[in-house]
Each structure stands twice: as structure tokens, then as C-alpha cells.
Amino acid sequence: MLLVGVAMLIAVAGAAWYALDRGLVRPLLPLERVGFDGELAQLQETDLRKVLTGHLTGGLLSVDVGAIRGAVESLPWVATATVRRVWPDALRITVAAHEPVAIWGRGALITADAEVFRPSPLPDLALPDLAGPPGSAARVLERYQGVMTLLEAAPLELESLSLNERRAWTLTLAGGGRLHLGRTSVNARLARFIAAWAEIPEADTRELGVADLRYPDGFALRWQDED
Template sequence: MTEVRHKQIRFWSGVAFLLAVITGLIVGGVKIQEYLQDAQRAPVQVVDFSGDFSHVNVTRLERLIRQSQPGSFFALDVNEVYKLVEAQPWVYRASVRKQWPNTLKIYLVEQQPVAQWNDDFLLNPYGETFNASADDLGLPKLFGPGGSEKTALEGYNAMQSLLATTAMPIAEMSLSERFAWQIQLENGIELNLGRQEFIDRLQRFIDVYPLLAKQPKAVKYVDLRYDTGLAVGWQEAEDEKS
């Protein structure tokens, strides 16, 4: 009986010990979780922005990050911060990572605006639209049907390259539903280039412009939608005064 009782005592002692261990692990886990969630014990003290940017308001962005992730360094969700940062209008790409013990490091690649699109959006060099304001940048204005952003930008770049040596940059360009090209130069001259061979037609204008510039009246528009030749509209005296 004594041996049986000793076995029972050892068994229940083992059970009690196991329960104590399990209880300790549970309590310890809860305490650790509470500690990790406690922003005062492990706060994100530094949000470090890097990269080449001038339009991104990092002060405002840091405030948004702290409002959306008010917990501790350990509880902060890097993926959520990444989504928030890349949703900002002027951010093209971003990377986000934690750095022990209290820093959130964010690298930003800023959007590079090259043109205004339909008076609603900006275009980056890849023909992608983004919703931001750049009225003070003096960007050219491009217009066209939805989905034609890349085509319009490629056409603009090709024509602008051709005009680079003429001191007549493009101020505004329109691409119609039928993909006919019209441009207005910064000197006010309007060019109707039509749908086909618009680069060759623009070169024709460049070749003949020195002769047009010698005329007593200033050029108002030039219609180049002809296989050969062109049609010229001249400014009247009232137009020149205005």
C-alpha cells in the first residue's frame, strides 16, 4: 500500500507541476503580449524617411502613420504602413521596414510629373496618371480620350524632341477620338497635324516656318493635313493687339 500511495503522490505531484508550468506559460504569454502591445514600453520613436523627394509632405505622412498604427514597435504592421504610404498621390514607390529597437525606416521614390492630363491628373514619364496638383510647375497640357495616355505622351515626346532646336516648345497638345493630333506652341501658333505622318508634317512646318516668320502678319494657325503643302491662317490686327 505504501508503494501504491507513493506512486499516487508522485503522479499527482507531476500533474500539479505540469499544470503549474502550463499556467506559468499562459500567464507569461499574456504578460509578454501586454508588454509588446504597450506603446509606452516599446514605442516607435523615430520614423526615418529617405529618398529624393520634394512634393511629399513627410510631416503629414508621419502623422497619418502614427494615427493608423498607434500601438508599439512590435505591434506595428509594416504591410499596412506600406499600403498607406503608396496610396499617397506623390509617392510612386516605397519600401518600409522596422529597425530595432524603435525606428521605422521608409524609403520613398517620388512621382515625376511631365505633363497635365485632361486638366484632371498628372502624367509621369511612363504615361501613368496620378492625382496631384502641380499648377506652379508650368507643365504642358495634354488632352485625349481615356486610355490614350501613353500614346499621347509618346507623341508629345517625339514632337517636342523635333521642336527642341526651334525655341518653340509645345504648350498644349490634343489627341482626338479619331487620334488626330493638334498642338499649340508657346508662341501661340496652332498646328493641325491630322492622323497620319504627324512627325513628317511637323518637320514640314519647321522647314517652312522661317519663311512664314518673315511675312508682315503673324501666323495664327497652320493646317498641315495635306500630302504636300499647307494652309496658313494669319492673325488680324485685333488679334495681335489682344
């Protein structure tokens, strides 16, 4: 009799779970509300709710919080998301957004950790442009940080920094001037140029066109009005 009783309990529990899983009965602690907080400036709540379609079935206890977190983190602006059950009928999703420090290539942004993400549309942000071959994001970002430290001592504003397929660097200034830095001794070449820039009389009255810093003991430059 004991075995029969146990078998009946298992059968009843299995039938109840099947009915709950299939939506045949109303779940205990039904999920009624989903709320969002955190860094939402670049995110639309409609987009957040859209990616949750199909993930909110069942009750508060049976909903798959891991799948919900993954769905939210699939959005380009989302760095991480945490999902909490809030008794008796709600989920609270907290979002941490990516913080871009530069535009990367065409149509992407890059964070201080060299993580590249592609929001659509790309927002209009006052950020420098960085570019490089595939897999070079961390290297370009590191070079950019070093260049910015050097430029603090000069009246020169960086607009973009790029690394080409030959691993040569080009820096473009806000006024349109280009500095060809080459592949080696990049920081030393730039530091030498910055030190000399303050001693060039025409630097205050003319716009730089191109400066080639790849010479061993100096550099060559051309002004924009000479083009």
C-alpha cells in the same frame, strides 16, 4: 505532467500576446520615433504623419510595415516608399516622389512612365499641357516625345498637345498658333511643316494663327492678324 506544463506555457504566452495586442501592457521595444527622408520637396510632413494615424500602435516588432508603406504610397506625390525598423525604437520611411514631365488634362500630372497622378492643389509648374481620351496617356506621351525631337530643329516652342475623341492631333505653340496634324502621318506632316517654316518670309514678323497640315502635299496657314 509534461503536457500540463506545455499547456500552461501556451496559455501564458497567449495571454501575454493578447495583453500586448490590446495595449494592456507596454510592449517590448516600444515605437518612439518615426523619421522621413528621400524626395520630400512636394510633400508636407504633416500629411505624411496624418496618413499614418492608426498604423503606429504596438511596438517596433509588431507594427505592420506593409500597411505603413501602403498608407504613405496613397499620397498623390509618392511613387514608392520603403519602411525600415531602426533599433531600438524607431521607423525610418524613405520616399521616392513622382517626377512630372507634363500637365495631363484638367488637374493632373503625368510622369515619364505615363503614370497619371492628381495632387491637390495642382502646383504651378512650367510644364507643357497634354490631353487625350481616357486610357490614352501612354500614347499621347509617346507622341509628345516624338514631336519634341522634331521641334529641336525649329524656332517653335510647344505649349500643348492634344488627342481628341476622333484620334486627331492638335499642337499649340507658345505664341498661340495651332497646328492641326490629323490622325495619320503625324510626324511626316510636322517634319514637312518645319522644313518649310524656315523658308516663309513672314514667319519672323507675324504670329501664326492656324496651320492645317492635313493636305497630302502641303499645308494651309492663317496668321493671327488675319482672324
